[in-house]
Amino acid sequence: MIKLEMLSSAEKVKGQGVASAYRELVNVLERKAQHKYDLQLNTFQAADITHYHTIDLKFYLASFSRKRGINVGYVHFLPETVDDSLQLPRFFRRVFYKYILAFYKRMDRLVVVNPSFIDKLAQYGIERDRVSYIPNFVSKEGFSEGTEEERIAFRQRFNIPEQAFVVLGAGQIQHRKGVLDFLDVAKRLKHIHFVWAGGFSFGQLTAGYAELKKLVENPPENVHFTGILERHEMKHCYNAADLLFSPSYHELFPMTILEAMSCNKPLLLRDLPLYENILFDFYERAGTNEAFAATIARLEADRSFYEQTVERAKKGASFYSEERLLNEWDAFYSSLLKIREPVHE
Known part of the structure; x- marks a missing residue:
C-alpha cells in the first residue's frame, strides 16, 4: 500500500x-x-x-x-x-x-x-x-438534488416565500467575491429574493471588513445573509435556490460552483477568462450588473431557457464527477x- x-x-x-x-x-x-x-x-x-x-x-x-x-x-x-x-x-x-x-x-x-x-x-x-x-x-453523496420538503423548510428558516424565485450567492464575504455587485443587482430586481450564504471567515482581517459589515447588517429587504453555514447545510441552501449567481472578480475553481452543479442548479457567473478552460459551456455569463440583472430576469420568466441552463450545469457535474x-x-x-x-x- x-x-x-x-x-x-x-x-x-x-x-x-x-x-x-x-x-x-x-x-x-x-x-x-x-x-x-x-x-x-x-x-x-x-x-x-x-x-x-x-x-x-x-x-x-x-x-x-x-x-x-x-x-x-x-x-x-x-x-x-x-x-x-x-x-x-x-x-x-x-x-x-x-x-x-x-x-x-x-x-x-x-x-x-x-x-x-x-x-x-x-x-x-x-x-x-x-x-x-x-x-x-464534489461527491453526489454530499451534494445532490433535494426534496420539496427540504426546499420549503430552508426557505421558511429565512422567511423566504415558497413560490419566490431565489438567487443564491455563496462564499466568504469579500470585495473580490463581488458582494457589492450582488447587492446592486438585487436592488434592480426587488421582486426576486437574493440569499448570500457565507460570512467573514477571517474576521477583521477581511479586506474592506468595516464597509461590508455595515452592508450585511443593513441589507435591502429582498436580500438575506445567512452567515457561515456548516457544510452539510449547504446542500439544503442550494436546493432552496433556483440559481447560483457569482459576480466574483477573481477565483481559482470555487467549490460552490461544483456543489451547485451537483445539486442540478444553473450557474450565472462573471465572464472571467479563467473559467473558459474549466467550465466550458456549463454556465451563463455576463460582465455588467445590467447584464446580470437581465439574465436573471430571463431565467425567471423563460422556463425553456431556465431548463436549458440546468441541463448545462448537469453536464458540468458529470464532467467533474x-x-x-x-x-x-x-x-x-x-x-x-x-x-x-x-x-x-
Missing part, C-alpha cells in the same frame, strides 16, 4: 473552499481507495507521499524530514490573490508573500486547481514540469513513486 499523509489545518476556519476541497479528497480516498492507500491525517508518521493542503509553518519545517517522502503542495492561492482577500500590515505582507513562495518551492511537486496558475507559478521561478493540474470535485477525479489523483500519486522508493517498515 502507498503510505499517504495528509497535512492540513483548513478545517479550523469555517466557510472556506480549501477545507471543502480537502475533505472531499480525504472522503473519496477513504471510501473508494482504502485498498491502495494507507491514509493518515496530521500524524507526521513516515510516508511515501506527504500532501500539504495548507502552508502552516510547522508543515514547512516538517518538509525537511526524510520521513515525509515526496512532498506535494496544493496551490490554493498566490500572493496577488491574498491581496484581494485580506488586509495585512505592509511589513507582514512582504514577509508572508516570501514565505508562500518559499513553501511552494520547497515542494517536490505542486498541484493547481486551475491551469492558469501554471504560468503564474512559472513567473515565480517554479518549473512547469513540477506542476500538475487536477481540478476540484468524483469517479473521474479519483482516477486522476490515483494516477498522480502512483506516478510519484517513480521519483523515490516507497517506505518500508
Whole structure:
C-alpha cells in the first residue's frame, strides 16, 4: 500500500473552499481507495507521499524530514490573490508573500486547481514540469438534488416565500467575491429574493471588513445573509435556490460552483477568462450588473431557457464527477513513486 499523509489545518476556519476541497479528497480516498492507500491525517508518521493542503509553518519545517517522502503542495492561492482577500500590515505582507513562495518551492511537486496558475507559478521561478493540474470535485453523496420538503423548510428558516424565485450567492464575504455587485443587482430586481450564504471567515482581517459589515447588517429587504453555514447545510441552501449567481472578480475553481452543479442548479457567473478552460459551456455569463440583472430576469420568466441552463450545469457535474477525479489523483500519486522508493517498515 502507498503510505499517504495528509497535512492540513483548513478545517479550523469555517466557510472556506480549501477545507471543502480537502475533505472531499480525504472522503473519496477513504471510501473508494482504502485498498491502495494507507491514509493518515496530521500524524507526521513516515510516508511515501506527504500532501500539504495548507502552508502552516510547522508543515514547512516538517518538509525537511526524510520521513515525509515526496512532498506535494496544493496551490490554493498566490500572493496577488491574498491581496484581494485580506488586509495585512505592509511589513507582514512582504514577509508572508516570501514565505508562500518559499513553501511552494520547497515542494517536490505542486498541484493547481486551475491551469492558469501554471504560468503564474512559472513567473515565480517554479518549473512547469513540477506542476500538475487536477481540478476540484464534489461527491453526489454530499451534494445532490433535494426534496420539496427540504426546499420549503430552508426557505421558511429565512422567511423566504415558497413560490419566490431565489438567487443564491455563496462564499466568504469579500470585495473580490463581488458582494457589492450582488447587492446592486438585487436592488434592480426587488421582486426576486437574493440569499448570500457565507460570512467573514477571517474576521477583521477581511479586506474592506468595516464597509461590508455595515452592508450585511443593513441589507435591502429582498436580500438575506445567512452567515457561515456548516457544510452539510449547504446542500439544503442550494436546493432552496433556483440559481447560483457569482459576480466574483477573481477565483481559482470555487467549490460552490461544483456543489451547485451537483445539486442540478444553473450557474450565472462573471465572464472571467479563467473559467473558459474549466467550465466550458456549463454556465451563463455576463460582465455588467445590467447584464446580470437581465439574465436573471430571463431565467425567471423563460422556463425553456431556465431548463436549458440546468441541463448545462448537469453536464458540468458529470464532467467533474468524483469517479473521474479519483482516477486522476490515483494516477498522480502512483506516478510519484517513480521519483523515490516507497517506505518500508
